[in-house]
Amino acid sequence: xxxxxxxxxxxxxxxxxxxxxxxxxxxxxxxxxxxxxxxxxxxxxxxxxxxxxxxxxxxxxxxxxxxxxxxxxxxxxxxxxxxxxxxxxxxxxxxxxxxxxxxxxxxxxxxxxxxxxxxxxxxxxxxxxxxxxxxxxxxxxxxxxxxxxxxxxxxxxxxxxxxxxxxxxxxxxxxxxxxxxxxxxxxxxxxxxxxxxxxxxxxxxxxxxxxxxxxxxxxxxxxxxxx
Amino acid sequence: xxxxxxxxxxxxxxxxxxxxxxxxxxxxxxxxxxxxxxxxxxxxxxxxxxxxxxxxxxxxxxxxxxxxxxxxxxxxxxxxxxxxxxxxxxxxxxxxxxxxxxxxxxxxxxxxxxxxxxxxxxxxxxxxxxxxxxxxxxxxxxxxxxxxxxxxxxxxxxxxxxxxxxxxxxxxxxxxxxxxxxxxxxxxxxxxxxxxxxxxxxxxxxxxxxxxxxxxxxxxxxxxxxxxxxxxxxxxxxxxxxxxxxxxxxxxxxxxxxxxxxxxxxxxxxxxxxxxxxxxxxxxxxxxxxxxxxxxxxxxxxxxxxxxxxxxxxxxxxxxxxxxxxxxxxxxxxxxxxxxxxxxxxxxxxxxxxxxxxxxxxxxxxxxxxxxxxxxxxxxxxxxxxxxxxxxxxxxxxxxxxxxxxxxxxxxxxxxxxxxxxxxxxxxxxxxxxxxxxxxxxxxxxxxxxxxxxxxxxxxxxxxxxxxxxxxxxxxxxxxxxxxxxxxxxxxxxxxxxxxxxxxxxxxxxxxxxxxxxxxxxxxxxxxxxxxxxxxxxxxxxxxxxxxxxxxxxxxxxxxxxxxxxxxxxxxxxxxxxxxxxxxxxxxxxxxxxxxxxxxxxxxxxxxxxxxxxxxxxxxxxxxxxxxxxxxxxxxxxxxxxxxxxxxxxxxxxxxxxxxxxxxxxxxxxxxxxxxxxxxxxxxxxxxxxxxxxxxxxxxxxxxxxxxxxxxxxxxxxxxxxxxxxxxxx
Numbered sequence: 001x002x003x004x005x006x007x008x009x010x011x012x013x014x015x016x017x018x019x020x021x022x023x024x025x026x027x028x029x030x031x032x033x034x035x036x037x038x039x040x041x042x043x044x045x046x047x048x049x050x051x052x053x054x055x056x057x058x059x060x061x062x063x064x065x066x067x068x069x070x071x072x073x074x075x076x077x078x079x080x081x082x083x084x085x086x087x088x089x090x091x092x093x094x095x096x097x098x099x100x101x102x103x104x105x106x107x108x109x110x111x112x113x114x115x116x117x118x119x120x121x122x123x124x125x126x127x128x129x130x131x132x133x134x135x136x137x138x139x140x141x142x143x144x145x146x147x148x149x150x151x152x153x154x155x156x157x158x159x160x161x162x163x164x165x166x167x168x169x170x171x172x173x174x175x176x177x178x179x180x181x182x183x184x185x186x187x188x189x190x191x192x193x194x195x196x197x198x199x200x201x202x203x204x205x206x207x208x209x210x211x212x213x214x215x216x217x218x219x220x221x222x223x224x225x226x227x
Numbered sequence: 228x229x230x231x232x233x234x235x236x237x238x239x240x241x242x243x244x245x246x247x248x249x250x251x252x253x254x255x256x257x258x259x260x261x262x263x264x265x266x267x268x269x270x271x272x273x274x275x276x277x278x279x280x281x282x283x284x285x286x287x288x289x290x291x292x293x294x295x296x297x298x299x300x301x302x303x304x305x306x307x308x309x310x311x312x313x314x315x316x317x318x319x320x321x322x323x324x325x326x327x328x329x330x331x332x333x334x335x336x337x338x339x340x341x342x343x344x345x346x347x348x349x350x351x352x353x354x355x356x357x358x359x360x361x362x363x364x365x366x367x368x369x370x371x372x373x374x375x376x377x378x379x380x381x382x383x384x385x386x387x388x389x390x391x392x393x394x395x396x397x398x399x400x401x402x403x404x405x406x407x408x409x410x411x412x413x414x415x416x417x418x419x420x421x422x423x424x425x426x427x428x429x430x431x432x433x434x435x436x437x438x439x440x441x442x443x444x445x446x447x448x449x450x451x452x453x454x455x456x457x458x459x460x461x462x463x464x465x466x467x468x469x470x471x472x473x474x475x476x477x478x479x480x481x482x483x484x485x486x487x488x489x490x491x492x493x494x495x496x497x498x499x500x501x502x503x504x505x506x507x508x509x510x511x512x513x514x515x516x517x518x519x520x521x522x523x524x525x526x527x528x529x530x531x532x533x534x535x536x537x538x539x540x541x542x543x544x545x546x547x548x549x550x551x552x553x554x555x556x557x558x559x560x561x562x563x564x565x566x567x568x569x570x571x572x573x574x575x576x577x578x579x580x581x582x583x584x585x586x587x588x589x590x591x592x593x594x595x596x597x598x599x600x601x602x603x604x605x606x607x608x609x610x611x612x613x614x615x616x617x618x619x620x621x622x623x624x625x626x627x628x629x630x631x632x633x634x635x636x637x638x639x640x641x642x643x644x645x646x647x648x649x650x651x652x653x654x655x656x657x658x659x660x661x662x663x664x665x666x667x668x669x670x671x672x673x674x675x676x677x678x679x680x681x682x683x684x685x686x687x688x689x690x691x692x693x694x695x696x697x698x699x700x701x702x703x704x705x706x707x708x709x710x711x712x713x714x715x716x717x718x719x720x721x722x723x724x725x726x727x728x729x730x731x732x733x734x735x736x737x738x739x740x741x742x743x744x745x746x747x748x749x750x751x752x753x754x755x756x757x758x759x760x761x762x763x764x765x766x767x768x769x770x771x772x773x774x775x776x777x778x779x780x781x782x783x784x785x786x787x788x789x790x791x792x793x794x795x796x797x798x799x800x801x802x803x804x805x806x807x808x809x810x811x812x813x814x815x816x817x818x819x820x821x822x823x824x825x826x827x828x829x830x831x832x833x834x835x836x837x838x839x840x841x842x843x844x845x846x847x848x849x850x851x852x853x854x855x856x857x858x859x860x861x862x863x864x865x866x867x868x869x870x871x872x873x874x875x876x877x878x879x880x881x882x883x884x885x886x887x888x889x890x891x892x893x894x895x896x897x898x899x900x901x902x903x904x905x906x907x908x909x910x911x912x913x914x915x916x917x918x919x920x921x922x923x924x925x926x927x928x929x930x931x932x933x934x935x936x937x938x939x940x941x942x943x944x945x946x947x948x949x950x951x952x953x954x955x956x957x
Contacts, residue, residue: 009559010467012383016651048649050381053467109376111646112639140380140646205648210665210780212654 001026001227003043006071008033008062013048013084013204020204021045024220033065043080043223044071046087048140048202058101058143059089068094080124080223081196085141088188088198097189097198098156099148104141105181111140113213114179116187116201117167120160123194124226128218134171135215137201139179139187144200146182146189156189164188164199228258238265239448244596251590259528259576259584265441266494266532267501267591270756276598276722277754280735284749285742290711291750297418298339298490300750301411302712304776308666309413310673311345314353314406314716314772316755320461321403322450325370329354329403330378331464331536336407337382338490341473342539344417344480345409348650349664350379352389352405353677353716353770357398359633359953364393367401375405376644381466382473385653386645388662389677393633396681399450399760404716406677406772410666417480419489419499421507421542421568426486428500428511428566429548431555432472432538436521438462439495439534449721450760468537468560475558476539484547491538497531499540500566501574505592510571515578519561527578542568602728607687608821610806617805617815618882622858623935625814625888627945629855630862632813636949637866660705660786660851663777672783674708674775680854681766682807683822688730688767692737693825697892699773700745701851704834705895707784707841708775713742715752715771720764722756730767731756738769744827745834747773784841786850786863788870793847793924794904795872797857799833799894800917803885809855810888823890829916830893836914837895845903845910852894857921858887860896861929865939866946871929874922883934898924 003026007014014030021028029039033051038044051062062068068090075081075096083091091097104110113136118129129135148156156162164187168177178185180200188199203216235245238261248264249255256264270276286294292309293301299313317332333350340347354371357364368391379386384407439462479485487507489499496518504511515527521535543551548564555562569575574591576584629635642657654672655663661676678698684691696713703710715738720727742749758765777783805811806820840846852860865871880886899907911918930936 010381010470012381012470013649016649019651049383050467050470053381053465053470055467108373109380109644109646111380111648112643138648140649142380202648205651208651210654211648211651 001043001224002041003028003045004031004038004041005045005047006031006033006067008051008065010051010053011047011049013202017045017047017084017204020207020220023207024224031067033062033067035067038067038070038074042227043082044074046083046090048085048087051086051090059086059093062090063093072096075196078193078195082125083198084202084204085200088200089143091196091198096196097191098152099146101143102145102147103143104145109142110179113138114201115167115169115177116164117171117173118163119165120163120190123190125197125219125222126163127222127225132218134167136206136213137203137215138205139201141200144180144182146186148183153183157184161190161192162186163190163197164201230255230258230261235261238262239269240265244268247596251594252586257584259531260586262528262532263497263584263586263591266497268595272494272498273595274754275596276600276756277731278597279599280732283735284739286748286750288746288748291748292413294750295752298342300712300714301343301416302750302774303413304673307413309411309416310774311340311343311409311411312407312714312772312774313339313751314404314677314714314770315339315753316716316718317403317405318401318718318755318758321371322401324461325367326374326377327461327463329371329374331462332403332405333375333378334464334466334469334536335492336405337384337469338492340407340409341476342417342488342490343411344415345411346477347384347407347409349408349662349675350384350386350405351662351675351677351772353402353679355392355394355397355402355768357393357401358395359393361395361398371403372641372644378464378466380646382470383649385647385649387647387653387664388657388675390679391638391641394681394766396766399763400758400765402718402758402768404770406714408673408675408774415480417485417488419487419503419506421487421503421509423486424568424570426542426545426568427548427564428513428568429541429543429551430518430538430561430563430565431541432560433465433468433535434519434521434561435525435530435533435538436535437525437529437533440529440532449757462534462536464536471558471560472537472539475555475560478554479551484543484551486542486544488539488541491540493534495532495534501588501591503540503542504568504574505588508572510569510573510575510588511566512569512575513566515576517563517565519563527576527583600722600728601725602732603725605688605729605733608819610820613817617884620814620884622883622887622931623937625810625884626858629809629813629859630945631949633949635809635855635859637947638950639947640950640954654780654783655706655785661702661775663706663783665780670780672777672780674703674706674777676702677770677772678702679768679770681768684734684769685766686807686820686822688733689737690822690825691767692734692769693741694822694892695769695771696738696741696745696747697825697830698853699771700747700830700834703773703775704837705786705849705851707782708777709838710745710747710773710775712748712750713771713773715749715769717752717754718758718765718768718770719756720759727764734767734769741827745831782842784846784849786848787868788864788898788924789847789868791870791924791926793898793900794920795922795924796897796899796918797894797921798837798897798911798916798918799829800891801886801889801894802891803881803889804891805885805889808888808890810884823892825892832914833893833895833916836910836916840907840910845907846897846899848898850896852896854890856888856890857896862942862946864896865929866943869927869939871925871927871939872922873925873930875932877919877921
């Protein structure tokens with residue numbers, strides 16, 4: 001499977017995602033934000049980090065980068081797009097996913113491992129979570145508090161476009177297991193065609209048993225098996 | 228402008244020093260030149276009070292590639308890999324403006340590491356605040372923690388460890404010490420020494436603004452009632468620009484364009500240009516009209532003394548300018564050829580086609596005054612008889628009291644604001660014996676820790692100095708690493724006072740003794756004096772950053788109990804030393820008496836033996852016993868694993884409070900499976916190490932004979948209660 005990771009000034013999880021893609025045998029290319037065209041690719045990844053220093057609004061300036069036009073074209077043709085953390089914020093700013101990501105409820109950066117429930121396993125990103133739907137991944141963000149208006153919230157819930165919700169180790173989705181104040185504990189959402197996934201947690205950081213877990217691996221395995 | 232005594236004084240230069248300057252340069256300095264002297268001759272940059280004693284530290288052994296004197300120290304960790312690291316203080320600015328002070332502290336230390344060609348792989352810190360009830364503490368804590376996180380998180384370098392401490396001695400002088408660790412190929416290390424004549428001198432990075440002017444001088448004086456007016460001397464950080472600068476520098480470093488490189492830290496353009504040229508025994512000429520400025524009409528004085536962040540000075544091989552410029556343009560950074568190396572051995576500054584300063588470089592480097600300040604010896608405090616009332620304190624009440632203090636409470640409130648997992652190699656996060664970071668793509672890892680013991684150092688500086696090195700060593704041993712080297716940050720009051728100078732001299736002596744004995748060289752560091760406000764000095768606080776190597780990541784070990792029915796041993800002899808302990812301070816309110824003694828033979832012997840036992844995979848978990856004694860250490864082994872223990876104090880020993888809360892040194896708690904019990908005991912006996920069985924692990928309760936039984940769930944609550952209550956959260 002061919003993948004392209006877009007590197008913006010201030011991206012800082014670009015290496016981590018490249019390492020993960022390589023581990024799972026993707027043919028990956030790093031693409032500079034200022035390039036005009038994407039190479040032929042199956043998957044585009046917008047990595048985590050602080051693109052443009054998070055200045056103005058997280059993801060906002062990156063969403064106006066030269067390469068983004070091509071990313072939107074790729075997405076509209078049904079190509080796969082994965083946005084992790086800052087990448088999710090960028091996807092929202094481009095309008096490819098609905099809603100917005102506010103500052104965390106307690107106004108603090110949060111870095112820790114959290115539990116997630118996988119709610120939609122019928123898409124290219126989550127197929128392998130059929131066998132395990134309560135997982136652990138790290139989060140590390142300041143603006144991950146998902147918000148959207150009531151109408152759109154109803155729509156994404158009704159159409160089963162919420163891929164991940166924060167939960168506790170038993171899978172309970174409640175206020176206590178919500179780290180950042182996200183509406184309905186939303187941690188990641190899919191586009192209507194389910195070819196775009198944006199999520200705050202970092203699957204690329206937990207793909208190695210030496211680092212006490214590999215729940216992130218299943219996401220990459222899903223992508224491969226969907227191909 | 229006439230240079231009056233008042234102007235000289237305001238530059239922190241005394242009359243004797245001024246006379247020496249005039250003598251050295253054969254003229255009266257103009258204001259710009261005086262400013263340059265002020266920047267180079269202040270304590271922070273010149274080490275004039277400390278140099279004599281720093282020379283006594285061991286700085287070499289076969290793994291040291293670069294000792295003190297460069298941007299950071301470097302050690303060899305095999306396979307052509309080298310580790311670059313240093314710790315540095317940013318105390319004064321952080322008290323004045325906590326967010327920016329702490330953030331730029333992190334930024335500065337990261338630059339020190341990537342200047343040498345290394346990609347930073349970890350950040351640690353040691354932060355000390357005043358009494359938690361002091362009106363400024365909460366705000367300072369909040370600001371410093373956000374600042375450290377704000378900078379490191381944006382840089383994408385994991386903050387993996389550190390320590391957070393509180394004591395009223397820091398009420399008006401907080402400490403913010405930041406350590407950075409980087410990885411470089413041994414044959415791709417870059418240094419600051421200039422070489423070659425007429426080589427282009429290049430300025431890259433952010434523009435120069437009016438921030439941080441005289442920052443280093445500010446950090447070389449006591450605080451007084453005007454401190455709040457010093458905000459303009461604090462630099463403002465931009466981690467985004469630093470991230471671009473990091474990537475641009477590493478990209479340029481791939482080939483051989485760079486002759487030498489130096490970041491602009493304290494005393495900015497002045498110290499970087501002076502250091503590069505004087506190390507190369509050359510001269511340097513700078514045209515100040517070429518400096519990229521953020522504001523209009525900046526004077527040469529402001530340009531030379533600004534401490535604007537995220538700037539670097541490079542000397543390139545001739546002809547490489549265009550290729551280098553392309554890289555910096557790609558990253559949207561300024562790139563300006565500002566001058567050249569010369570053979571004059573002078574620093575020459577030009578502005579508007581006029582020479583505005585001309586100083587012999589030696590007057591700013593080798594001929595900086597060195598002081599042999601008066602100092603006073605501190606005797607070991609007497610062991611006063613303490614009242615037998617200590618026996619009346621119930622163990623469980625004392626434990627609750629100790630855990631519910633800011634110093635012993637769990638620090639998740641702090642750690643969770645730092646991205647500790649970016650770069651995907653963090654094997655042990657903050658909160659363990661030491662952090663562990665895997666060397667990317669390899670089967671080896673480095674163990675990292677930062678420690679200090681100000682109470683011990685205040686009580687007896689020599690013992691305290693030894694103890695803090697040993698504590699570092701023990702923490703590195705406890706994760707399964709081989710301790711390699713240290714970096715130190717020496718935080719003290721005003722060295723012009725003999726008591727303070729004595730604390731410094733004796734702490735350094737203690738550090739030196741321990742480092743020599745343990746073959747644990749000091750490869751970098753920094754001294755921060757004048758942590759003093761209106762005659763109140765901080766307790767002597769040397770902070771040690773330690774680095775260890777784990778050659779096989781499968782040998783890494785954590786402190787969490789692993790399974791039930793294992794044996795728990797205390798390794799090392801318990802004498803029940805309660806002076807200067809958490810038990811005396813927090814439970815009894817007793818502050819006097821000597822710190823626990825350090826026996827370096829036992830320290831090394833116990834440590835190396837534990838290392839041997841770990842490498843043979845004979846233990847399930849290891850925790851060193853430090854502040855709070857055996858019982859606090861046991862608690863920490865239970866909490867994360869949810870595994871408890873049934874403990875019985877060995878017969879015929881001292882009073883149980885002395886046994887459980889005593890802070891005798893060189894001890895470890897180990898968890899050993901029944902199967903390995905005999906082997907472990909044999910090894911300990913062979914090495915003549917005192918050990919005793921104190922109990923066994925069990926499910927979910929910590930029981931002590933008949934005295935108490937507490938669930939791990941309740942222990943967790945106790946351990947996390949203080950921070951949660953302080954911020955009224957969760």
